[in-house]
Amino acid sequence: MTFSPARRGIFWSAVIVAALLLSGCARLGFGDDDAAPSAQGSVVPDVAPLDGPRVPYEVSIEGVEDADLQTALEEASRLRQLQEDPPASMLALRRRAADDADRLGRVLRSQGHYAATVAPVINQDIDPAEVTLRVDPGPVYGIVAFDVEYVDPPPPADANVPRDLAALGLERGQPALAADVLSAVARVGEALRNQGYPFGKAVGHTARVDHAERTMAVTVKAESGPSAVFGRTAFEGLDSVQEDYLRRLIEFHQGAPYDQREVQDLRQTLLKTGLFQAISVDPAETVGADGALPLTVTVEEADHRSIGVGARFSSSLGLGADVFWEHRNLLGEDEDFRAQLDVSERAQTLGADFSKPLFLNRRGQFLRATLEGGTEEFEAYDRTGILAEVSVERRLSPTWTASVGTNIEYAEITDGEGTKQSILWGLPVRAWRDDTDNRLDPRDGSRLNFEVVPYTGVYDGSILFARNRAEGRLYYPLTDDKWTVLAGRVAIGAIVGAGRRDVPPDKRFYAGGGGSVRGYGYQLATDIDENNDPIGGKSLFEIGLELRRQITETIGIVPFIEGGRAFSDQIPNPAGDLFWGAGIGVRYYSPVGPIRFDVAVPLDRRENVDDPYQLYISLGQAF
Template identity: 40%
Template sequence: MRPCRHTRPLSRTLAQRGGAVVARALLAAALVLAVPHASLAEEDEPADPRVPYTVEVRVTDPPAAVDLMDAVEGASTLRALEGEPPATRFGLRRRLESDLATVRDVLRAEGFYAGHVDGRIEDGPREVQVVVSVTPGPRYTVAETAVAYTGAYTGAGASGGPASLPASLAGVGLAPGQPATSDAVLAAERALIDRLRAEGRPFAEVVDRRVAVNHARRAMAVRLRVDPGPAASFGGVRIEGLERLKADVLRDLAPWTPGTVFDTRQLDAYRNRILETRLFSSVTVRPAEAAEADGRLPVVVAVTEAPPRSVGGGLRYSTDDGPGVRLYWTHRNLLGRAERLRGTVDLAPVSQTAGLVFEKPWFLHPDQSLRLSGDLERVEREAYTGLTARAGAGVERRLNDVWRLSGGVSLDLARLKDEDGTDSSYLVGVPLGVARETVDDVLDPTAGTRLSLSLTPFAGRGEGAALGFAVADLSGSAYWTPLEDDGLVLAARGRLASLVGAETDAVPPHRRLYAGGGGSVRGYGHQMVGPLDDDGDPRGGRSALELGLEARIKVTDSIGLVPFVDAGLVGDEAVPDLGGDVLWAAGLGARYYTDFGPLRVDIGVPLNPRDADDRFQVYISLGQAF
């Protein structure tokens, strides 16, 4: 407060100014009556008291291969709240001081223990500028690591003697000479505990950590105290929460043999096996709190069973097939051992299908399943019309998380009419297959590959004569995300199929090779790629080739666009003639991404159409095209 320059008595001053004060008061009252209240409110509205600012982070002498700028700005409160300025300069100063402390922590976490951080606030014409200056200095390295073990369990382990307890962190990712970062220290701790738990010590834990920094040597030493816990081997399985499923089913899924060294990684594999049954809404797998009398440690499995039955359905539409509806009913535990029975009804103007599938998991082997199936179809397509009935039995063997083998037998009965008339046929087939799959999502893959090869010999009768032929079908797809997120996914697919042993006309129409449609060459009608008869209907062939490429572009988290190009060829020879008439199509699709998969709308246009081809095709369904 400034000192007063005049020292006249206050009462005398007021007396001399009284008349003027009264006059001004009357004038103010008159103005209040004359001016509308809204205008007065606008004139009296106080200015925004906040302090807008900008932030500039300067990193001097940045070390090679270390992006400190991103780390500093990612931890900055000033940067995060730049659009919400504080009410006062004092509040801005508080933000700056908080940031300086945070940046010092970032430097230490990255191994820059001698770094210097400074900040200042500079006035500008419209807003103030906050400058944060960072000088990292030299990066410290790891000098030594040591691990000491405490407790009553430091003797011989389940997998051997005391050598099973590492004396340093060098073998788990933290060796002398490495950058002294906090992430490296914590990662080495986790790796050490994971190693101990995988070597028969399920209760191992770090009880103390000491980190010493030597500024003269620019080095850091790390010392841990670890309680390894008792050595253990696998015991039995205790199950809690079962209501319908028989308990021995879950016990048989355990991937270990009782008496072997306890490995906590096996618990995760066990839990995944249980979840794959889709019989439970929750699954917890953990070691018991204490070992049994024989020294073996039981595993406790706590589950909550999901409802065993479900019903559902889906809608689709395509220009060539019209609208379609698919309804299904599933029982996932039919006989108490996770047997699955699924019934489906698929209705569309061109075909009506009803089918049943029975699956028995762990058939004669933990990684093997039995599949029995049958369906009846009435079809009215341009290539042929009539009835077909199919039944099959097969076994699928899972070799690992990627590869699967399958084999079985099938019976195929048909009475169909095509351009050559009506004929009945029956065929017995022996389908054999191998498949490899590494995709990250079944309905919406963004990475990985799919590859499948099938070979099916057929024998039977068709057109009143003995018939034998074989079909080989190779298909695959690949998915690549070139950016850091899934905003752009490039997807490619291909198919090559061949029929040998019989001429095209001798093979029943529904067993010939076709291409075209929503899951094949978009832009052409279903089965319309390839030879046509005099009426412009597809005849099918003995070889088929398909190619597809699309870019899946996410405009928002829930909406995407998909430009695509497809190509296909069907011929009468067993090997595709690449010099023949390859049909090309291009188009644009839209995707609406939901929790259960993307909703797909594709519009395809043939690039080299024939007279029998439509100008475009529209496809609507759930899931990507491939």
């Protein structure tokens, strides 16, 4: 297994800390002939007049073949750390070297090298002096036993409590690493609390090294305490949040064996609601006579109302702004209501969204409703309309979500063929997957979106068709710090069941603009009519690639290229004539997310249709 330099430094820092803890924890119970080496005297500070003589030196560590172990020793070496602050005398240098030998010996033992030796050698006949730490790591010792002994009163013999290696995730013969030993000791108490013993804990441990067999045996002393089942859960600090709703979020049942993991899950579930700014879940100090352990959930409610504003700009759509008001606990059971007004030079929309969690008492299931209306004035069409939609959304896994719903909309649409009315009833089915690490600035992971919407209704006669669209986005960090990210997206769409001109213009596919193909005007990466207005298509294909490079804590640059087109045919042709655009952007990483400033040019510019360049300003990445 290999580690990057950054991760290797973090790993070995943890190993060094574990080594110091392991060597000092109850002496690990080493026998007389197996005692861990002790420090060779106290470390005496180097004291000298500010202008007094010094003994400069060079230091090297020899004898270690393993690169990771060599790095750990170098990072632990005080000789290396203090090299720019040389000691006042040769005697002080010897003390410093002896202390380093002991320190590196502890690091070696933490990695299972219990027969290791470190010999400091100083050549004082040269200037600067040469200090060599000659290391003989010796073999790596293995764990042969890890026994848990319970002090009185012990749990029943048939109790499901940790007693040996396997129960603590260890294997016989595995390297006797300090970090693994200490972690296993900690897991003793954790395992007890997860198996019905809420006050279980490890109270001490010893480790004995057998140099002849090159093995280690560990014995842990533990107190199980009384076993318990879950008692009643009480809530304190509630104001506007309904207690009955919170009780429905509890997954464990009163009378079930106590499990600390369930307590932790309850706290996380309550935090994720966003209703509280502080939560503690505390068991009672003692188990009741009935064997039940009550819990007390103490909360401090957060502010449930907020108002916000936003702004954006693009060359083709002009300046836009939105304002919203939100209530995140409308009826006392975590219902979310949001009213929003969005105004730009080309479109004005007023809408409201409602969301109710725990719909039909199913965790991860939401009832969602939307009502919105407005006007749009685009190159392709003018539209005035209203839409109402209701759906049920369900979280299928930590990354997958799906929804099924119904909607109805009325619109009056004007395009190159005149003004017509559209009345459509739709059955939207959607599914999406998201395992990215950040909503506004993803740097690792992927997103998938699928949407199928069958429509029936009236538009210049009865109509029946289905609009289908899928999109994938991938974010791949090129560096460990995720300051350089390769991001890509692909989108594809198709309308089946009706001809292009039989489908209302607002339901056709268009490409071009921010979030599509930058460099072209909004909806202009498609066929156009004699007035240079986009007609829209029955199918869609888009592809884009960005290289996101963060330069400082607040500034980044993003070169990008994108291609796409809306096609008149039902099946998109990615190998056909796509419209390509390219550009570069600047990112300002603000506390609320990246603010992007992009400039893009059309690589397939059409005379009197496409502008020489397009500008985009908004919050969040382009995709």
